[in-house]
Amino acid sequence: MRRPEGKATGVRFGHTELPEDQEAALRRAVRLAWLTIAFLVTAVVLVYLVMGSSQAMKTAWAEDMLSFIPPISFLVAIRATRRRPSPKHPYGYHRSVGVGHLVAATALLVMGAILVFDSASGLLAGEHPPVGLMEVGGHVVWSGWLMIGAMAYTLVPPVLLGRAKMPLAKKLHDRVLYADADMNKADWMTAAAAMLGVLGIGVGLWWADSVAALFVSGSILHDGVRNIRVAVAALMDARAETFDGAEPHPLVDELDGRLGRLDWVAEARSRVRDQGHVFHVESFVVPVEGYAPRLADLIEAREMAISIDWKIDDMIVVPVEELPAKMLPQVDDEPAADHDADR
Known part of the structure; x- marks a missing residue:
């Protein structure tokens, strides 16, 4: 059957054949998901090696670990949606997208709440995180510069990945991909906040580290609350809405x-x-x-x-x-x- 976006190509979501534009978007989205996972592997290793006792760096590392969930959920959901309807699942397996979205949102919500509590506790307790010296290539350098360098590495790629994924999420009507893109686009704030927290320690503002961590964890919690609201509404058969849940479709x-x-x-x-x-x-x-x-x-x-x-x-x-x-x-x-x- 002819579609306005282009003829069907044989690539399927269950029993639904994709037009050419959506097929190309799906292939690119899958490539971007794998590229995101590869980048995150390098990012979490680098941040872990240099984070020391900085609360902001620990929170940024936790946020990078959480960032694995959306692309992995997307890849799993896409694989599930390719299955044809069965007697047990006569509507097909498209709901796997909603399940993946809910899993990612729940992880964000829980981890965000834990990190907010941890960051606020450190701030109220007046913890003074030490950032000492480290020998690199025979030269003694302040560890804070290594932390800032690691955050600079994690600053730009997620923004570019998020901007690349967002139009694909709209074209595929995929909320897991949208949640992933939304997190990627906001990752620059995580890196920038962690850098400011470390610089604050360097100039003697002991509270800057905890404030930066609190800002990052609050952003994670906000993303979790917003995404879980949209995911639960979709699974409860709410009216069809746009891919970002902003308005009726x-x-x-x-x-x-x-x-x-x-x-x-x-x-x-x-x-x-x-x-x-x-x-x-x-x-x-x-x-x-x-x-x-x-x-x-x-x-x-x-x-x-x-x-x-x-x-x-x-x-x-x-x-x-x-x-x-x-x-x-x-x-x-x-x-x-x-x-x-x-x-």
């Missing part, structure tokens, strides 16, 4: 508009839930008065809807006498529904 309104313009359709509304990469769609259509839709009409409606976007693939079209209000709540109905539930 525009495909929903476009789908209803296209169905409503069919000659035999008077009204159309859809329930759309995010399965991971693709959407599960239930479209309810009210035929014009006096017209009984034929099987050919329903097939035509479904094929037209699927042709809109590759993500609309798992879809059913249900002719009804009137739109089922309980199954298609309006936005204005949500507070009332919540109120009823509270009672």
Whole structure:
């Protein structure tokens, strides 16, 4: 079946064939994930060797360790989504993306909370982390310069990787990749904060190290809270939203508009839930008065809807006498529904 982004190429997410643009994006995303893992291996080893007793450096090292989770989750989820639907999993394995997103978000949340507590405890206790001297190549140098050099190494590559991944996350509608890109883009703050913390120790500001660590750990905790909110909402069959969870996905309104313009359709509304990469769609259509839709009409409606976007693939079209209000709540109905539930 022809897609607007390009013809199907045989590369699949489960039973969903990818258009050419998405296939190329997927291949590049996988390469970037492996490149990220390779970079992180060098980064965590380097930071571990020079971090000493600096709280900011320890927190930056922990953040680099956590950064392994999103790319690994992405690679595992992509592998899982290639599996075809089975009797046990008739909807396929696209939910593995949501599971991977939840795993990464939970790790960020837990580690962020631990690091915030640890950093705040050190600050309140008035800990004075020593940064001594080290002999390198026959020369005695302040260890802080080695720490700053290590942070400088970890400063730029994550930013470049994050900027490269972000458009791919949008094209593939992949929230694990988005979480990974979002963390990468923010990593420069981690490195910069750690560098300032070490410099603060060097000029006698003992508290600068703990403040820098607290800033970094607070950023990790914030990322965890934000990502876990989006991940849980998706797994609870919330309405389909954009890849970053910022707003309802525009495909929903476009789908209803296209169905409503069919000659035999008077009204159309859809329930759309995010399965991971693709959407599960239930479209309810009210035929014009006096017209009984034929099987050919329903097939035509479904094929037209699927042709809109590759993500609309798992879809059913249900002719009804009137739109089922309980199954298609309006936005204005949500507070009332919540109120009823509270009672």
